[in-house]
Amino acid sequence: MLTLYGINLSTFTRKVRLALLEKGIEHRFEIAPMGSPKVRALHPLGKIPVIEDAGAAIPDSSVIIAYLERAWPARPLYPAEPVLLARALWLEEYADTRLREATLPYFSENVVKPVFQGKAGDTGALAAATPVRNEVFTYLEHELPESGLATGEALSVADVAIGAQLITYRQGAGDPDAGRWPKLARYLGSLLARPHWSVIMAEEEAALTAARARRSAAAANQTPPARG
Numbered sequence: 001m002l003t004l005y006g007i008n009l010s011t012f013t014r015k016v017r018l019a020l021l022e023k024g025i026e027h028r029f030e031i032a033p034m035g036s037p038k039v040r041a042l043h044p045l046g047k048i049p050v051i052e053d054a055g056a057a058i059p060d061s062s063v064i065i066a067y068l069e070r071a072w073p074a075r076p077l078y079p080a081e082p083v084l085l086a087r088a089l090w091l092e093e094y095a096d097t098r099l100r101e102a103t104l105p106y107f108s109e110n111v112v113k114p115v116f117q118g119k120a121g122d123t124g125a126l127a128a129a130t131p132v133r134n135e136v137f138t139y140l141e142h143e144l145p146e147s148g149l150a151t152g153e154a155l156s157v158a159d160v161a162i163g164a165q166l167i168t169y170r171q172g173a174g175d176p177d178a179g180r181w182p183k184l185a186r187y188l189g190s191l192l193a194r195p196h197w198s199v200i201m202a203e204e205e206a207a208l209t210a211a212r213a214r215r216s217a218a219a220a221n222q223t224p225p226a227r228g
């Protein structure tokens with residue numbers, strides 16, 4: 001059976017999990033952090049996600065989804081029509097690169113540092129992220145349809161890639177401002193309402209809640225006892 005290696009709360013692992021679930025592909029999800037010996041043995045860059053299937057190690061979310069599409073053609077994530085296919089692939093690429101730059105600082109500074117590393121987020125990094133976030137959300141607001149998904153009525157790789165990044169943003173900064181980017185906010189709401197997405201969201205929110213509780217307990221243990 002196909003095995004996916006990665007962790008929840010990893011954007012690119014989430015992208016592949018959503019693709020696997022939306023395509024209905026049976027798989028195992030094995031928790032393996034980036035840089036771990038298991039991942040290093042499978043992915044030359046030590047990054048996640050990486051999958052093992054049919055005796056092959058296949059790195060990189062975009063490569064993995066292209067592989068899944070060829071090996072399991074049912075419930076396609078690539079539109080058949082050439083122009084729509086080009087749009088889906090472009091939006092996937094844009095999400096993985098520029099949207100990533102817009103979303104990661106919020107997760108790093110508001111979640112990774114305070115919750116997982118026990119240190120304050122960098123307000124300067126957040127200030128620098130704001131214009132990038134505004135540029136990217138405004139581009140997507142222009143590109144997305146009034147309703148429906150990025151390339152029409154059927155879910156495509158573009159939705160999986162954009163949605164995975166917007167979830168990272170949401171975990172770090174909350175929902176996109178619906179007053180400023182109404183189509184984007186509606187679009188994300190419709191993705192999150194899909195059954196597989198809500199399951200993954202609930203799992204990740206539980207992981208975040210547990211991590212926050214561990215951080216609070218660690219902080220309480222370090223507080224010097226009050227002098228009596």
Ligand SMILES: N[C@@H](CCC(=O)N[C@@H](CS)C(=O)NCC(=O)O)C(=O)O
Pocket residue numbers: 010011012013034045046047048049059060061062096
């Ligand atoms: N282009 C890669 C990006 C993968 C990636 O950056 N994954 C992150 C976790 S979400 C990672 O492994 N970071 C560790 C590193 O960059 O060394 C993909 O699409 O799979």
